[in-house]
Amino acid sequence: MKKIIITLTALICTASVINAQKLFSRAAYLGFYSNTKMEDIKADNNKANVVLDVPTGAIEISGLVKSFEFEKALMQEHFNENYMESDKFPKTTFKGKIDNLAAVNFTKDGTYNSKVTGDLTMHGVTKKVTVDGIFKVAQGKVTCESKFFVVPEEYNITIPNTVRDNIASKIEITFKANLEELKK
Amino acid sequence: MKKNILLVVGVLFVVGIGYGLYAWNKPKRTSEDEKPAAALEAADLFQQFSENETNANTAYLNKVVEVSGKITLIDTDAAGLEVVYLETADMLGTVSCTFSKDKNSNASPGQEIKIKGICDGFLTDVVLKECSLVQ
Numbered sequence: 579m580k581k582i583i584i585t586l587t588a589l590i591c592t593a594s595v596i597n598a599q600k601l602f603s604r605a606a607y608l609g610f611y612s613n614t615k616m617e618d619i620k621a622d623n624n625k626a627n628v629v630l631d632v633p634t635g636a637i638e639i640s641g642l643v644k645s646f647e648f649e650k651a652l653m654q655e656h657f658n659e660n661y662m663e664s665d666k667f668p669k670t671t672f673k674g675k676i677d678n679l680a681a682v683n684f685t686k687d688g689t690y691n692s693k694v695t696g697d698l699t700m701h702g703v704t705k706k707v708t709v710d711g712i713f714k715v716a717q718g719k720v721t722c723e724s725k726f727f728v729v730p731e732e733y734n735i736t737i738p739n740t741v742r743d744n745i746a747s748k749i750e751i752t753f754k755a756n757l758e759e760l761k762k
Numbered sequence: 763m764k765k766n767i768l769l770v771v772g773v774l775f776v777v778g779i780g781y782g783l784y785a786w787n788k789p790k791r792t793s794e795d796e797k798p799a800a801a802l803e804a805a806d807l808f809q810q811f812s813e814n815e816t817n818a819n820t821a822y823l824n825k826v827v828e829v830s831g832k833i834t835l836i837d838t839d840a841a842g843l844e845v846v847y848l849e850t851a852d853m854l855g856t857v858s859c860t861f862s863k864d865k866n867s868n869a870s871p872g873q874e875i876k877i878k879g880i881c882d883g884f885l886t887d888v889v890l891k892e893c894s895l896v897q
Contacts, residue, residue, distance in 0.1 A: 627885040642884075645889060
């Protein structure tokens with residue numbers, strides 16, 4: 579009996595994903611990691627938003643620059659005021675599409691590697707990027723994650739020579755989200 | 763004369779180190795001890811952001827804002843902080859209030875609450891962080 583209920587629940591959950599046109603999270607994770615011989619700098623943002631349109635594979639991620647939490651208040655201040663100028667450019671966004679959508683089956687459990695291409699906007703500069711993404715489907719739940727690097731100078735972020743050795747030339751960005759069905 | 767110069771250099775050095783240590787260990791800014799720059803209904807704050815984000819950013823970004831409203835959902839984020847979502851007129855959007863570490867609302871969904879927090883900006887929700895309970 580228990581088994582039947584579990585199976586039924588699983589079926590219903592799976593069905594809900596099959597029917598979902600849009601998947602969503604308002605608590606997605608964005609990580610910032612700079613690794614140099616001098617020091618490691620890390621920041622976490624647990625308030626990013628993501629919307630995935632299942633039929634077309636269009637994906638939109640947005641995060642607030644001020645929501646990145648650093649271990650040191652001083653670092654957070656420098657990040658916001660000197661580098662990202664978050665009063666002027668409060669948001670970072672990515673608008674793209676899954677390149678190999680046919681290879682990702684949102685209705686079948688599995689781990690799907692994908693390429694996602696789109697426009698990454700930060701510090702007021704927009705660049706076309708292609709990143710590796712992993713979609714995991716398990717028991718009707720979809721999670722996605724990606725890791726890629728950005729070069730601050732490509733986004734007009736100037737880092738003074740005095741601290742250039744303390745900040746990595748390529749910053750590692752991590753993205754993770756547990757998606758749910760977007761109910762309108 | 764030489765002694766005096768040494769003394770001045772010494773004092774400056776100590777002050778410099780002291781300031782450096784202070785700046786390095788500066789505590790995180792929270793909303794708790796700050797007077798709010800504005801106090802309004804959560805739904806009103808949301809509407810201002812959805813109507814004109816640029817203006818609302820100018821008015822509220824980085825400021826302590828006090829909001830009152832009805833709790834739709836209470837959640838815990840990946841860092842273990844409590845997040846209280848307040849109702850707005852929008853179907854999807856809320857005012858999301860993430861509490862400071864070791865702070866919480868002691869409330870439950872459906873309740874009316876008054877919270878203050880630092881405004882990070884606008885996504886689907888208006889985002890407030892380092893929140894504390896007003897009443």
